[in-house]
Amino acid sequence: MQTAISKVSTARLRRAIELAVGPLLLFGIWWLAARGGWVNKDLLPSPVDTLRDTAAAIWSGSMTKDFWHTMVRVAYSIAIAIVAGVPVGIVLGAKAAVYRSVEFIVDFFRSTPATAMFPLFLLLFGLGDLAKIAVAAFAAWLVIVFNVAYGVMNARQTRILAARSMGASSLRIFRDVIFFETLPQTFIGLRTAVSLALVVIIVAEMFIGATDGMGHRIIDAQISYSLTDMYGSILIAGAMGYGLNLILLFIERSIVHWSGK
Incomplete structure (x- = not known):
């Protein structure tokens, strides 16, 4: 029993160390760059000062x-x-x-940079939050549509044929087979869509008449x-995207839980 507990503790410690390597590496390179004068000190403050402020x-x-304004x-x-x-x-x-x-x-529209659509959405929705949300929603919508459609088209035919051979109706096949088969691809699209929406919102807050939000804070x-x-602010914006991705991965x-089986 103690051996099993020890193995679990060791695995958790190893996992914690693996997760800590990235942030520590970033901090170390940043500190060396600031301390060693690799970059003009007037352009790169030390990580200690940045984290403190x-x-x-x-x-x-x-x-x-x-x-929270950006998150909303x-x-x-x-x-x-x-x-x-x-x-x-x-x-x-x-x-x-x-x-x-x-x-x-x-x-075509999925390949078009979302930022190129800003002028169109500004004409349609004005300078308020509606334009920012609309252009981000449009960009995310295209990603979700593509991934959901791809998931439906590539559902495993053996399971569909098995359900059909047992007399299941088209509605039942979709509800009990195709829907669940498409969920892995749907989540891939959702994670991509969230990252894209965050990028579009941040950029929109920088340049489309925002008075709050992380994008406005960065440019200000x-x-x-x-x-x-x-x-x-850049670090917090990055942490926001990373955190949203982790939440979606957990969900x-x-x-x-059957993905790949």
Whole structure:
């Protein structure tokens, strides 16, 4: 019993060390670059100063407010993309002829940089939050549609044929077989869509009349030459994306536990 517990503890310690290597490596390279003068000291503050000022900004609540404004915008855009994208992806994937007829449109806009769509969405929705959320939702929607359609089209035919041979109706086959077969690919699309939506929202907050959010904070700190705040805001924005990806991975592993089996 103690041997088993010891093995589990050793595995957890090894995993913790593996996870700590990346952040420590980043901190070490940053510290050496700042300390050794690899980069102009006026352009690269030390990581210690940056983390200290970032912690102070979080404690004061100023950065927390910007964090949540960005998070809310991302959440709205992803919710819209899921509600509008999953049904469309299912319809397109269910009939290959239907997908082929609109494949050019989907791939064209999916390949178009979302930032190139800013002027169009500004004309349609103005300078408020609606334009930022709409362009991010559109970019995420295309990714979700493509991945859901791909998942439906590539569902394992052996399981579908087995269900059909047992007399299951088309609706039952979709509900009990195809839907679950598409979930792994759907989650891949969802993780990609969340990352893309975050990027679009951050960029939109920088350049489309925002008064809050992490993007606005980054560009405002750059203009005012508050470098520790700028680097700290970039770190927090990166941590936001990393955290959202971890949450989705956890949900995926909890729900799609049969993936690959």
